[in-house]
Amino acid sequence: MRCAVILAGGSGTRLWPASRRLRPKQFLALGGAESLLAATARRLRAAAGEPMVVTAAEHAALAAAELPGATVIAEPCPRNTAAALGLAAVYALARDPDAVLGVFPADHHIGDEAAFGVAIERAFAAAAQADVIVTIGLRPTRPDTGFGYLELGEPRPDLGPEVRTVTRFVEKPDLVTARAYVVGGRHRWNGGMFFVRATRLLAELARSLPATAAGMATIAAALKDGGAAAAAATAAVYPGLPSISIDHGVMEHARDVVAVTGELGWSDVGSWAAVAELTAPDARGNAVVGDAVIVDGGGNLVVTDPGTVVALVGVSGLAVVRSGDAVLVLPLDRAQDVRAAVDALAAAGLDRAR
Numbered sequence: 001m002r003c004a005v006i007l008a009g010g011s012g013t014r015l016w017p018a019s020r021r022l023r024p025k026q027f028l029a030l031g032g033a034e035s036l037l038a039a040t041a042r043r044l045r046a047a048a049g050e051p052m053v054v055t056a057a058e059h060a061a062l063a064a065a066e067l068p069g070a071t072v073i074a075e076p077c078p079r080n081t082a083a084a085l086g087l088a089a090v091y092a093l094a095r096d097p098d099a100v101l102g103v104f105p106a107d108h109h110i111g112d113e114a115a116f117g118v119a120i121e122r123a124f125a126a127a128a129q130a131d132v133i134v135t136i137g138l139r140p141t142r143p144d145t146g147f148g149y150l151e152l153g154e155p156r157p158d159l160g161p162e163v164r165t166v167t168r169f170v171e172k173p174d175l176v177t178a179r180a181y182v183v184g185g186r187h188r189w190n191g192g193m194f195f196v197r198a199t200r201l202l203a204e205l206a207r208s209l210p211a212t213a214a215g216m217a218t219i220a221a222a223l224k225d226g227g228a229a230a231a232a233a234t235a236a237v238y239p240g241l242p243s244i245s246i247d248h249g250v251m252e253h254a255r256d257v258v259a260v261t262g263e264l265g266w267s268d269v270g271s272w273a274a275v276a277e278l279t280a281p282d283a284r285g286n287a288v289v290g291d292a293v294i295v296d297g298g299g300n301l302v303v304t305d306p307g308t309v310v311a312l313v314g315v316s317g318l319a320v321v322r323s324g325d326a327v328l329v330l331p332l333d334r335a336q337d338v339r340a341a342v343d344a345l346a347a348a349g350l351d352r353a354r
Contacts, residue, residue, distance in 0.1 A: 009084060293311050
């Protein structure tokens with residue numbers, strides 16, 4: 001059985017003020033009419049049916065409302081992606097001992113959905129065929145220092161077309177190194193998508209993160225007595241688990257890792273600059289989400305809530321975001337500095353993170 005797992009536990013601030021702790025980025029409609037979470041689920045249904053969503057307890061109701069057919073698993077506290085995927089593996093194995101997981105972030109954008117469908121079909125097939133961990137390797141379009149990279153080795157035609165061995169993971173290189181990766185052609189962006197048999201994932205946790213594996217064994221035993229028992233066991237053991245990503249905790253140490261390569265029109269929608277890239281511009285390069293007028297200005301991004309309006313006159317290169325009880329204005333080329341505003345508001349007693 002294929003089991004699509006959507007990781008929806010994030011509560012980041014890079015898209016503040018639209019993204020806040022009680023309604024983070026994955027529940028927002030950015031670059032389309034549907035939320036990022038709903039778009040992710042829609043893309044997966046053809047390949048793997050209704051998804052399983054792992055999210056924070058405070059967002060479980062939101063996730064269930066967005067995806068009424070999905071299985072929603074609530075984390076009692078954040079413990080990063082290794083623990084979240086352990087939970088998903090335990091629940092998937094309770095349904096099918098041969099479950100193959102496909103793991104997807106909830107908050108990414110895919111521009112070429114046909115190519116995405118081909119890539120995940122190949123990845124699911126490879127993970128089911130052999131005892132390998134499969135990733136999706138995305139061709140880098142720029143020397144980005146904010147992404148992890150995969151270094152590719154030899155082709156694996158026995159596992160299908162466009163499958164290559166992964167020789168190592170590289171986490172967020174410096175600019176000189178990232179430029180060499182783009183020119184060299186042997187590296188791909190790591191888009192955070194993984195495909196693996198649930199039994200293999202739990203075995204990797206036992207080898208690299210034994211405390212996490214022990215916690216998952218306790219939850220698995222409780223799950224045999226029903227969902228309420230499993231929820232109680234999760235609440236008891238989860239806070240004591242190490243907080244570590246699946247990349248650092250497992251993938252960097254695992255053997256037999258391969259990548260399906262592709263160009264999917266992928267974006268992590270990681271900043272307001274990325275939102276601008278996903279929004280069709282006007283003749284002067286202005287991108288607008290909502291109602292706005294821009295007079296004598298170019299290269300701006302304006303995002304505003306329904307029922308509100310924003311006007312810009314004589315300015316260029318700005319991001320102006322009006323959401324709820326807050327407004328953000330900053331140069332678009334400093335979109336990665338939103339966290340500085342959030343921290344300054346908190347220090348001034350004007351916290352608007354909720």
